[in-house]
Amino acid sequence: MSTKISILVIEDEKSMCSYITAYLSKDKYIVTSALTGSEGLSLTASLCPDVILLDLGLPDMDGCEVLRQLRRWTRTPVIVVSARSEEDEKVKALDLGADDYITKPFGTNELMARIRTSLRHSHSQAPDSKYRALDLEINFEKRKITLAGEQIHLTQVEYQLLSLLAVNSGRVLTYNSIMNTIWGPYMDGSNQILRVNMANIRRKIEKNPAQPQYVFTEIGIGYRMRENEYDF
Ligand code: CA
Numbered sequence: 001m002s003t004k005i006s007i008l009v010i011e012d013e014k015s016m017c018s019y020i021t022a023y024l025s026k027d028k029y030i031v032t033s034a035l036t037g038s039e040g041l042s043l044t045a046s047l048c049p050d051v052i053l054l055d056l057g058l059p060d061m062d063g064c065e066v067l068r069q070l071r072r073w074t075r076t077p078v079i080v081v082s083a084r085s086e087e088d089e090k091v092k093a094l095d096l097g098a099d100d101y102i103t104k105p106f107g108t109n110e111l112m113a114r115i116r117t118s119l120r121h122s123h124s125q126a127p128d129s130k131y132r133a134l135d136l137e138i139n140f141e142k143r144k145i146t147l148a149g150e151q152i153h154l155t156q157v158e159y160q161l162l163s164l165l166a167v168n169s170g171r172v173l174t175y176n177s178i179m180n181t182i183w184g185p186y187m188d189g190s191n192q193i194l195r196v197n198m199a200n201i202r203r204k205i206e207k208n209p210a211q212p213q214y215v216f217t218e219i220g221i222g223y224r225m226r227e228n229e230y231d232f
Contacts, residue, residue, distance in 0.1 A: 008034065009021065009032070009034070010040030037063070044076065052076055054067060063080065064089060077122045083103070094172065100114050100118060100171050117171055132230040213226065
């Protein structure tokens with residue numbers, strides 16, 4: 001029998017805890033819940049969970065503070081659970097090192113997809129050598145991109161941007177984290193250069209750039225690339 005995947009839910013809403021627990025416990029997961037931030041911190045240390053679901057609105061401390069403390073010593077994937085009104089907090093949490101977010105109310109399929117992606121990124125030792133979804137293929141070693149077999153030519157920056165998203169496929173990347181990775185600390189805080197490059201990439205790879213199939217915009221947050229089908 002294989003070891004179950006351990007999920008820690010840090011959430012003060014009891015109904016949300018039981019919803020998540022009821023759903024996930026059926027499967028190969030073992031779920032523990034903490035009702036406060038401090039309980040969550042100590043349970044993380046004692047249980048070493050595989051994934052943490054962290055509510056941003058906790059009674060004893062700010063969810064971002066919980067995350068800041070966690071990130072001092074653990075790389076365990078954290079998926080932030082937020083209400084619609086917590087948009088700014090959500091972006092802050094992602095920039096502080098949360099792996100992804102999910103907005104209440106959410107469906108179980110969406111939750112499972114987030115957990116699966118987080119586990120995949122935390123467990124893979126070597127980065128994927130290829131990305132493949134629908135008609136798009138990226139060979140990272142050869143730096144070659146094809147769309148339905150036809151080679152696509154990207155500029156150096158466009159390639160870096162697309163491969164960053166592809167390596168993190170399935171996960172949201174904030175505008176800030178993309179800007180910092182690709183353009184470093186020299187930028188003026190505007191995302192203009194990112195938007196221009198993304199528009200160019202979409203013209204080259206998307207059938208209809210207004211309704212993208214590969215790189216999705218998460219308004220006010222960042223971009224998420226369609227999940228890699230290569231290793232499934
Ligand atoms: Ca709450």
